[in-house]
Amino acid sequence: MSKVKSFTDLKNLKSEYHKKQIFGTPAESLVQIKVGMATCGIASGAKEIKKFLIEECEHQAIDAEIKQTGCLGYCYAEPMVEVQLPDSEPVVFGYVDKKRAKSIIENYIIQGEEIEGEIPISFKTIND
Amino acid sequence: MTDTKKQIRIALRNCGLIDPEQIEDYIAQDGYFALGKCLTEYTQDQTIAEIKESGLRGRGGGGFPTGLKWEITKNVEADQKFVVCNADEGDPGAFMDRSILEGDPHSVLEAMAICGYCIGADKGLIYIRAEYPLAIERLKIAIKQAREFGLLGNDILGTGFNFDIELRYGAGAFVCGEETALIHSMEGLRGEPTFKPPFPSVSGYMGKPTNVNNVETFASVPVIINKGAGWFNKIGTEKSKGTKVFALAGKINNVGLVEVPMGTTLREVVYDIGGGIVNGKEFKSVQTGGPSGGCLTKDFLDTPIDYDNLVAAGSMMGSGGMIVMDEDDCMVSIAKFYLEFTLEESCGKCTPCRIGNKRLHEILEKITEGNGTEEDIDRLKVLSNVIKDTSLCGLGQSSPNPVLSTIANFEDEYLAHVKDGKCPAGQCKSLLRYDIIEDLCTGCTLCFRNCPVGAITGERRAPHFIDQSLCIKCGVCFEKCKFDAITLT
Structure with a gap:
């Protein structure tokens, strides 16, 4: 990476990354999955869940971007997984063990069914 | 159903949203x-x-x-x-x-x-x-x-x-x-x-x-x-702007990290966001400010949380720990717990903090063991104030706060310990007493056989007795008795 030389460069970089990351408007076929991986999540088994999700998505040929994030604050329900289907609002699932992770992929992502363990988003963002 | 939008995430705006390593x-x-x-x-x-x-x-x-x-x-x-x-x-x-x-x-x-x-x-x-x-x-x-x-x-x-x-x-x-x-x-x-x-x-x-x-x-x-x-500065109260992150822990259903506008009430945090007390028990107190803070009672549930209100209520904002306690928590033991922490962490440089807190801890120990007197409560207050006034740094100056605030808000509990020899929450083991009700005891010998210290005596098919001087209050007899013949007071 070459250095960012000016504020204008930074602004351009932002638009570039913003487009790439398609925040809020997922591309048509891409499923975005975020796994809460702060100390609390990892201690509850988030690493294994992330690995499982990567393998399972590959296995089922789901076009997904799976990444780690920090803490959403719902410590009581760790591990947490957030899924954003194309053209939908993100949905957060709590208490995700392998069984629920499998259900997230097979029932929620593939079949589009509602599944157990959804945690309501309980905060406003700075842009609300 | 908990109210879902009482929080605003400013300091935590990107936590859970972005990959922190990118x-x-x-x-x-x-x-x-x-x-x-x-x-x-x-x-x-x-x-x-x-x-x-x-x-x-x-x-x-x-x-x-x-x-x-x-x-x-x-x-x-x-x-x-x-x-x-x-x-x-x-x-x-x-x-x-x-x-x-x-x-x-x-x-x-x-x-x-x-x-x-x-x-x-x-x-x-x-x-x-x-x-x-x-x-x-x-x-x-x-x-x-x-x-x-x-x-x-x-x-x-x-x-x-x-x-x-x-x-x-x-x-x-x-x-x-x-x-x-x-x-x-x-x-x-x-x-x-x-x-x-x-x-x-x-x-x-x-x-x-x-x-x-x-x-x-x-x-x-x-x-x-x-x-x-x-x-x-549109968010918050007159003198405390923006939001504060709290780590919600203790006897609360939704343990976690919350970020609320300054001025949110304790009730909103505990019940609307925190989902209430575990097992539907009764709220007793919330501890804020860590070992330097204090315990607030249910009278403060509707007080808007900000720097100045918490200080006025005898606690402080601290870094944002919020530990919720229910009816089963003994406030004297809670004060003792925080003091143990301070004792461990005192650097030992100044005398009021190093020795004063040690003495405070000894008095609390005496009270929880059932040997306290009413004078001990006065002594706690005097010594606490001396430590507050004469310690070198914030650690020492604030270390008696858990003691002072529990005495201020829960003096009846201290009095129950020293006057009646009872721990209302049933936490202080030394103050518990197990007795066998003669009329209900069948003499099955189950308690006798299970007592780890041989404190129970009695003949088969005749009422048994507990020797209080030997009893270690482990509660095994209470759990084992099939006839509800053992009382706990």
Whole structure:
């Protein structure tokens, strides 16, 4: 990476990354999955869940971007997984063990069914 | 169903949203924009004025106005100044700083650079406890990436401003969260506080002017610059602006991290966001401010939470630990627990803290063992006030707070211990008494056979008896009896 030389460069970089990351408007076929991986999540088994999700998505040929994030604050329900289907609002699932992770992929992502363990988003963002 | 939108995430805005190990993610969320804006559009004074106008106060506990601190440090003439981030989070049950560093490390780096620009420092140091390995790892990655992007280092964004950040590790001593002790620890000296003034803003790290702020304080700064002081200061109460992150723990259903506008009531935090008390038990108290804070009763449930209201209620904001207690918690034992923590963590430099707290602990021990008197409660109060008045640093000055606030709010519980020899919550083992009801005892010998200390005597098919002088109150007989013939009082 070459250095960012000016504020204008930074602004351009932002638009570039913003487009790439398609925040809020997922591309048509891409499923975005975020796994809460702060100390609390990892201690509850988030690493294994992330690995499982990567393998399972590959296995089922789901076009997904799976990444780690920090803490959403719902410590009581760790591990947490957030899924954003194309053209939908993100949905957060709590208490995700392998069984629920499998259900997230097979029932929620593939079949589009509602599944157990959804945690309501309980905060406003700075842009609300 | 809990009310879902009582929280606003400012300091935690990116936690759970971005990958903390990808600077690209942070930049996509307007990362380093505030720094760019300050360096290219604002003078140092304009930036400080913006922070002052926002009303941001130190989130580490003291609540000192952040903008004013920056201004004081800026106005000291020196060839070298430092920006220090206090990441020595030590209150039992508090983990908001760790979550910010693990979820959004760049926000802290960016704010430190902004602070450096304002006060005229080109060097930042993050004092972080070595017990936070993941936070350290992510900070290291973040610093490396920021350097690669030229957002730390020399000539940042082509403006000629230089700023770089290094990490310093603490060994996890509570007293090192006190800023003078923290600075001594960074200098390689013993982590002991020294008298203020001089304040670090005048003479801090290596004797140079040093601006120390807490993680959460820094994490709020970029938002203030990006969205404007006027946006920020509309949130909160008259004297406490913005939001505060609380680590909600204890007997509460939704244990977790919450960020609420200042002025939110305890009831909203405990019931609407926290989902109420575990097993539907009755709320008794909430402890805020950690070992320096106090216990609030249900009378304070509708008090808006801000710096000044909490102090008026006999507690303090602290760094944001919030431990919820229910009817089964003994307040004398709670006071004893916090004092044990202080005893462990006292650096031992000044006598009131080192010996005074030890004596306080002994009196509490005496009370929970059933040997206390009413005079002991008076002695607790007098000694607490002496420790408060004469200790050297904040640790000692605030260490009796849990004792004083539990006496103020739960004196009846102390009296029950010393006058009636009872622990209303049933927590103090020495004050429990197991008895066998003669009429109900069938003489089955089950309790006799299970008692680990041979305190139960009696013939088969005849009532048994417990020798109170031998009983260790383990409760095995109570659990084993099939005829409910054993009472616990």
